[in-house]
Amino acid sequence: MKAPVLEIAGVGKSFGSLTVVDDVSLSVMPGARHLLLGPNGAGKTTLFNLIAGDLPVSRGMIRLFGRDMTRAGSGARARAGVGRTFQIPTLLDSESLLHNVRIALLGKWGKRWDAWRRFDSDDDATQAAHEALTMVGLGTSASKTVNACSYGEKRRLELAISLSQRPSLLLLDEPLAGLSGIERRQVSEVLDAIPQDVAIVLIEHDMDIALSYAREITLLHRGRLVCTGTKQEVIDNPLTHEVYLGDGSF
Numbered sequence: 001m002k003a004p005v006l007e008i009a010g011v012g013k014s015f016g017s018l019t020v021v022d023d024v025s026l027s028v029m030p031g032a033r034h035l036l037l038g039p040n041g042a043g044k045t046t047l048f049n050l051i052a053g054d055l056p057v058s059r060g061m062i063r064l065f066g067r068d069m070t071r072a073g074s075g076a077r078a079r080a081g082v083g084r085t086f087q088i089p090t091l092l093d094s095e096s097l098l099h100n101v102r103i104a105l106l107g108k109w110g111k112r113w114d115a116w117r118r119f120d121s122d123d124d125a126t127q128a129a130h131e132a133l134t135m136v137g138l139g140t141s142a143s144k145t146v147n148a149c150s151y152g153e154k155r156r157l158e159l160a161i162s163l164s165q166r167p168s169l170l171l172l173d174e175p176l177a178g179l180s181g182i183e184r185r186q187v188s189e190v191l192d193a194i195p196q197d198v199a200i201v202l203i204e205h206d207m208d209i210a211l212s213y214a215r216e217i218t219l220l221h222r223g224r225l226v227c228t229g230t231k232q233e234v235i236d237n238p239l240t241h242e243v244y245l246g247d248g249s250f
Contacts, residue, residue: 002030003066005081005169005199006051011060013046013223020046022223023060028169028216032199035214037234039243043223044203045087048171051201052084053077065168083167085158087174091146097157098142101129104161132164133157136190152183159190170194172202176209184209211235219243 006028013021021043028034036044049055051062053074062070064080072080092100102125133139136156146154155175162170175191176184188209194200204210217234219226227237234240 004028005030005065007063009061011050012058013050014058020223024225026218028199028201030199031196032216033214034201034216035210036201036203036218038220042220044220045173048173052082052171081168083162083165084171085162085173085175089154089158093147096143096145097133097138098129101132101161101164105164128164132160135163136160152179152186155187156190170198170200174203176204176206
């Protein structure tokens, strides 16, 4: 039996007296398509930050690919196989799409320590960057600067950056937010084409797309885990309707 790519046990995060993630436990298997669901303020993005190592946990354990990485930083987790996108794209606006992807590859490749090698002449990095851009439909726009791109192109560039590092676990934070109808279809096609051996945890408020994409769902509310299971199990759970349609108490 395959081991989980992600195991979270009793994870919590507090800022002073404010608790934003409270005793969350979760397991994600290889190849999963897992939707993290919850109202605004439920703690979804904070949980992503804890998994990726962008924030330290206040309590609990995070195991990635069978290793306890609770205290590991974001760089170590990225090198281990965690990729992510953000609610707001974080890119080098004055640089080309190709350069953005190549720079991202430095974070994982040992060549970043070679002070005598010109990175912009590295054929391996250039080829890997071109392949990633082609995967997201931007192969012909490699020389285009980011500040000349549409918002949808920036979203796809973020995906290219993550995919170029060949992650085993991909955290996608609202990849469809703010996109036009055409851009949504383009990004949805990219998501559908991600290799099935890559586990994906997705935060998304477009329920039509999210529910058609996800196979498992975890519902959070006020930082606490309400329920988790298959898509149908969570949809049928009365607490799901209470959180979304009722007064939000449970």
